Amino acid sequence: EVQLLESGGGLVQPGGSLRLSCAASGFTFSSYAMNWVRQSPGKGLEWVSSIGTGGTTYYADSVKGRFTVSRDNSKNTLYLQMNSLRAEDTALYYCAKHYRYGYRFFDYWGQGTLVTVSS
Amino acid sequence: DIQMTQSPSSLSASVGDRVTITCRASQDIGNSLAWYQQKPGRVPKLLIYTASTLHSGVPSRFSGSGSGTDFTLTISSLQPEDVATYYCQKSNSAPLTFGGGTKVEIK
Numbered sequence: 001e002v003q004l005l006e007s008g009g010g011l012v013q014p015g016g017s018l019r020l021s022c023a024a025s026g027f028t029f030s031s032y033a034m035n036w037v038r039q040s041p042g043k044g045l046e047w048v049s050s051i052g053t054g055g056t057t058y059y060a061d062s063v064k065g066r067f068t069v070s071r072d073n074s075k076n077t078l079y080l081q082m083n084s085l086r087a088e089d090t091a092l093y094y095c096a097k098h099y100r101y102g103y104r105f106f107d108y109w110g111q112g113t114l115v116t117v118s119s
Numbered sequence: 120d121i122q123m124t125q126s127p128s129s130l131s132a133s134v135g136d137r138v139t140i141t142c143r144a145s146q147d148i149g150n151s152l153a154w155y156q157q158k159p160g161r162v163p164k165l166l167i168y169t170a171s172t173l174h175s176g177v178p179s180r181f182s183g184s185g186s187g188t189d190f191t192l193t194i195s196s197l198q199p200e201d202v203a204t205y206y207c208q209k210s211n212s213a214p215l216t217f218g219g220g221t222k223v224e225i226k
Contacts, residue, residue: 044206044218045155058214060214094162094163099168103169104210104212104213104215105168105215106163106208110162111162
């Protein structure tokens, strides 16, 4: 059974940093591109970042230069390093798996970890 | 970047009604479109991919159509358990933009 378990969320002051983790199990993690998607309270879904199987990364313009996605295939874990956090980064952050190679939609999602940016 | 626009933003329909949600891309994306359902307080679930392929386990009352810039999600006979917000997402290349969502309620 595929499982994605996010952690690392919390309350941080504007300008601060946070690192999110997503522990994956139930599939061959190294064979799938992975993503971060966020949802601000009461708002819609916003794609944040992707990382391919070879480590190629992509970012939404709203986080480019501030967020860094990475993966450790030996630990089956996806990361999101978030720096220079802003109030508008407050959201539930989901980890999501690509359906399969070349198919850039998401068939499994974690439960999310909440990031609150506030002074 | 390609923008994804959904309409309507919300709708209310009766049980058994046929419901149609539209998603429009600002540029041609072929058939690279997915639809998700998010029930209140729950994680999004994949419904349809490549515009019209029903994901495993999704009831057959859901269907998708379209290509290029105009896409449609149809619920043939609305059920109480279909109360949710529905999102489209372009899946051809990054950025993997979502539409703004359509909230479906029961009248």
